[in-house]
Amino acid sequence: MLANSPTSGHFLRVSGQHSLRGRGAAENPGNRFEKIQLEPDADWNPAEDQAPGTHFLRDLTQTIITYNDSPDVGFSASINAYRGCEHGCIYCFARPNHEYLGYSAGLDFETRILVKERAPELLRKELAAPKWQPQVIAMSGVTDCYQPAEKKFKLTRACLAVLAECRNPVCIVTKNFLVTRDIDLLQELARHRAAAVFVSVTTLDSALTPKLEPRASLPAHRLEAIAQLSAAGIPTGVLIAPVIPCLTDHEMPAILKAAAEAGACRAGYVPLRLPFGVAELFQNWLERHFPERKEKIMNRIRALRGGKLNDPNFGSRLEGTGIFAEQMEKIFEVGCQRAGLNSEKFELNSSSFRRPATPQLDLW
Numbered sequence: 001m002l003a004n005s006p007t008s009g010h011f012l013r014v015s016g017q018h019s020l021r022g023r024g025a026a027e028n029p030g031n032r033f034e035k036i037q038l039e040p041d042a043d044w045n046p047a048e049d050q051a052p053g054t055h056f057l058r059d060l061t062q063t064i065i066t067y068n069d070s071p072d073v074g075f076s077a078s079i080n081a082y083r084g085c086e087h088g089c090i091y092c093f094a095r096p097n098h099e100y101l102g103y104s105a106g107l108d109f110e111t112r113i114l115v116k117e118r119a120p121e122l123l124r125k126e127l128a129a130p131k132w133q134p135q136v137i138a139m140s141g142v143t144d145c146y147q148p149a150e151k152k153f154k155l156t157r158a159c160l161a162v163l164a165e166c167r168n169p170v171c172i173v174t175k176n177f178l179v180t181r182d183i184d185l186l187q188e189l190a191r192h193r194a195a196a197v198f199v200s201v202t203t204l205d206s207a208l209t210p211k212l213e214p215r216a217s218l219p220a221h222r223l224e225a226i227a228q229l230s231a232a233g234i235p236t237g238v239l240i241a242p243v244i245p246c247l248t249d250h251e252m253p254a255i256l257k258a259a260a261e262a263g264a265c266r267a268g269y270v271p272l273r274l275p276f277g278v279a280e281l282f283q284n285w286l287e288r289h290f291p292e293r294k295e296k297i298m299n300r301i302r303a304l305r306g307g308k309l310n311d312p313n314f315g316s317r318l319e320g321t322g323i324f325a326e327q328m329e330k331i332f333e334v335g336c337q338r339a340g341l342n343s344e345k346f347e348l349n350s351s352s353f354r355r356p357a358t359p360q361l362d363l364w
Contacts, residue, residue, distance in 0.1 A: 023052070023214060025106040032276065052107055054086055057113065081119040087147050089175075089212065093275055094143050127166050148215055156182070166355065169189070169350050170194065172196070172198070176216060179229070194350070197229050199223075200240075202242065211289050224262070229263070241268070243269050243270065253334075256341060257335070265343075266342055267342055271325065272304075306322070
């Protein structure tokens with residue numbers, strides 16, 4: 001059931017060394033835009049507290065296609081039917097976006113999911129408008145369009161159906177095996193060189209994934225998704241993002257090899273950056289799971305980001321800077337060469353686009 005989304009207010013909980021089952025964050029840090037914060041009762045015991053459930057809230061947005069002028073992301077138009085993400089990846093750069101909604105970048109981001117029920121209808125309307133210039137639309141530019149909520153609401157599939165009808169090119173990034181459910185629509189788009197999917201693989205360690213990305217698909221399932229998509233004739237790649245220095249960076253060659261063997265033809269990577277409140281959440285996560293590596297990991301992130309934990313500048317934000325960034329780039333390039341990835345150029349094509357059919361007016 002959907003409820004109308006409240007505009008502000010969240011509960012500040014600090015769980016210290018305790019993890020919450022099925023959640024990446026264990027706390028709700030204060031919202032940087034809110035002057036009033038709610039504190040837990042003095043007798044609150046985080047060790048006995050149950051993991052909070054997920055609440056789905058109605059998002060009454062009036063448009064669905066968003067635009068950006070970033071020169072380094074490869075697209076200018078994107079859509080997503082959900083805000084917030086139940087995958088709960090502790091490192092997610094999208095977490096601070098929830099603060100603009102009055103929520104926290106912590107548990108609220110994972111448990112307060114805003115659902116754009118009208119997404120397919122709005123997409124059809126915007127593609128039919130004369131001002132729409134056919135171009136690649138990205139899905140999961142912020143949060144994952146195949147997060148667990150999609151299994152219930154099926155809005156991503158409905159949007160894909162509109163895109164397939166219009167033959168408008170789409171590029172998807174996901175870490176959920178659920179993408180294979182929509183192979184039929186992706187195949188139809190691929191017939192017109194209008195579909196590409198990148199499966200995000202952060203690690204091959206099935207024991208690390210539930211800690212790092214608690215409600216995302218396990219690594220073996222993501223590789224199987226690559227295999228099924230590729231076998232269906234859908235251009236498929238692997239995205240190693242984020243690469244976490246001193247934790248997952250050593251896996252890059254193995255991930256590239258495994259993805260290529262599964263059928264991937266393209267690959268990309270992005271080093272970890274920690275904007276705004278994500279830095280505190282990630283450091284607390286390290287303290288809970290890898291306290292002995294915390295300082296080394298944090299120092300290496302700073303070395304990649306010009307002495308800071310986040311670099312928002314175009315170009316360097318997706319690559320990092322310094323000797324360790326150069327080393328990471330070289331390892332990636334050699335890994336791709338050995339695996340046979342990125343050997344051929346591929347571009348999506350919008351030449352087959354057609355406006356969606358509009359219903360006839362009833363003249364009687």
